[in-house]
Amino acid sequence: MVRVLVTRPEPGASRTARRLETLGFQPVLLPLTETSALPVEATIGGDAVAVAVTSANAVRHAPQALVAALAGLPCHAVGKRTAEACRAAGFLSVTEGPGDAEALADAIAGGLAGKAIVYLCGRVRFPVFEQRLAAAGVQVQAIETYDTAGIDYDDADVVARLSGRSVEAALLYSAKASAALVGLMARPTLRHLFGKTQFLALSVRVAEPVERVAGNRVRIASKPEEDALLALLSLPG
Template structure:
């Protein structure tokens, strides 16, 4: 059975593992990052006309009182999974975006020019979404609801989690996880576990840190969503 390394944090890691098992793969869980809630003390501007969310974690970690205060505003979610998380959190009018933060910004900017929105987000994020909207004249109030930190494994931890056996492929969902995996691959005692692995990234930005150590063993999903990422497992090189 093909062994697939899952590097995303929980609860997503276990959800992905179940999907892999139904497809006949053997998931090996090695979350390389962990998310944690941040204290949120922001006061929401009364002129906000919409909410934007580019990560499901942003609503999972948001205080219930904050969500309640925003729930009646139109909520623009980056993609399917984030939209589901927004609905589950209590947002009443959720629009599912194209799956990519830049594309979401382009899609909503025209209708929001000159207006204000609340952006629920993580402390660790790429600024392109906010920059695109600001350039289009949208006032963005970013409220950071969670942080993402790398998990520091020692060599013995990694060997134990991988049962001392190489993996055939690794799934990568964030640039921070890619950087952490590069660090593991470079360790002399762990290098052999990844020598023949393929590295499947959810976007080109996530793939970039891997290119220096894995070269042509890096592949990128056709769309920045898990369905497209897992589809790579059944596609020949």
């Protein structure tokens, strides 16, 4: 059975593991990052006309009172999984975006020029979403609801989690996790575990750190969604 390394944080890691088992793969969990809620004391501007969310974690970690205050506004979610999380959190009108933060900014900028929105987000994020909206004349109030930190493993931890055996494929969901995996691969005692691994990345940005060391063993999902990422497992390596 093909062993697939899952590097995303919980609770997503266990959800992905269940999907892999259903598809006939053997998941190996090695979360390389973890998320935690941040204290939120923001005052929502009264002129906000919409909410934007580019990560399911942003609503999962948001205080209930904050969600309640925003739930009546139109909510623009980056993709399917984030849209599901927004609806589950209590948002009443959720629009599912194209799956990519840059594309979401482009999709909503035209209708929001000169207006203000609330952006629920993480402390660790790429600035391009806010930059594109600002360039289009959209006022963005970013409210950071969670932080992302790396998880430090010693060599023995990694060997134990991988049962001392190599993995045929590794799923990469973030650039931070991709860079962390490169760091593990550089350790002399761990290098052999990844010598023939196929690295499957959610996007070009996620792939960049590992491409520098794995080259043609890196493949990128056709869309930045888990369905497209898992579809790579069924393609010839």
